[in-house]
Amino acid sequence: MSYSNSSMGSGSRTARRTIEFGRTYVVKPKGKHQATIVWLHGLGDNGSSWAQLLENLPLPNIKWICPTAPTRPVGILGGFPCTAWFEVGELSEDGPDDFEGLDASAAHVANLLSTEPADIKLGIGGFSMGAAIALYSATCFAQGKYGNGYPYPVYLRAIIGLRGWLPCARSVRNKIEGSHEAARRAASLPILLSHGQCDEVVPHNYGERSYHALSLAGFRNIAFKTYEGIGHYTVPKEMDEVCNWLNPRLGL
Template sequence: MCGNNMSVPLLTDAVTVPAGERETGAVIFLHGLGDTGHGWAEALSAIRLPHVKYICPHAPRIPVTLNMKMVMPAWFDLMGLSPDAPEDEAGIKKAAESIKTIIEHEVKNGIPANRIVLGGFSQGGALSLYTALSCQHKLAGVIGLSCWLPLHKTFPQAASGVNKEISVLQCHGEADPMIPVRFGNLTSEKLKSVLNPSKVQFKSYPGVMHSTNQEVRTPFGLLLPRVAWGSLEYQKKL
């Protein structure tokens, strides 16, 4: 189905990789600080699924406190990268709402919410986790690469409860100098206290820094068919 992307600002310039067949699922993947959606769209193109489209939006350009107020693509402002650093609460919540408008757009255009996966790298992964936990739609899953849970002290109260059974995959490099793997572990433990712990997977990778490689992307690719592929009954309706 065709919708009007102009009504959803982030979709206007987003990089979209269409499904090879009729679209019954979607992956919304968010890039990291200072990046764009182009590189991730190219990487995800290698994990093609017949009925799944990929949407890789670009973050707006804003001043980032952590980087001496330089203007760059960022989903929200960053003051620091430690678990106790001050956070841009208003910016995080605003960014989450903008991602929720993409979810709403896809649902209105025929893709069920429970066939939509959120994912992201670094700051994009952080935003994906926060958005999934606070979303009112029951989603298929969320993938966080080298990331953390923003506003973690507000959970479980901030969680909508709708996605308590959501499948979560976290992947983190053990040599990450920017977001140490112990922050990823802390995030995983927090998620297990909010969600069904049996649905939360945390995988760490020796020697991997603040980046991904094929070893990291392998479980990523294995999760997508399980959570984004429509059920046999749903496929029969098409």
């Protein structure tokens, strides 16, 4: 069983099933290519909608890769099938984590980044469930491996999570503190989290708790921004701040 052999078209192969990912959309840089960021959509969405938004950001030196999640039955929707990066039965710290789905999606993202040129800076961002995969990828990068123990293959320079939460938050601190190298990687990785105060889908306190869990685990280069009066959507001011945050951290 190896997630590292998954491809853009065929999905990630596991011992139990083959996970088929949807179409990947690419926004080419308008200027000199200096960084590549994989951006992950939320539950029920696809890569196309975010590709259209990201194309209009004033970040000409970034290539954006916007994959589409597999279509699967989702417990939180009563088993209704839709695009989802992993299975989620409920938004609860006590609920079980879908490690197979998390690892498969994190591996799919890493594989998309692994073919970029060696001098290109790499990052992951996402919205809602996509942000959850971005944050899970951050913990895999710090540990140097996925939850299943297979090596994590790429070096990340930036993580962005909008309206998201941290899967496996209960165990991340012990996993990072147990390794000097993991602690060093965690401390060096810039992370931007933002949440709407009035988010009715992923409550604001989930974002806060994720921020505190990551901070306690040793992710020291982390910022958390709250947007008053904003729900489960992004606003232009927020995307402007994402741009302003990314530029110095990627040396653009």
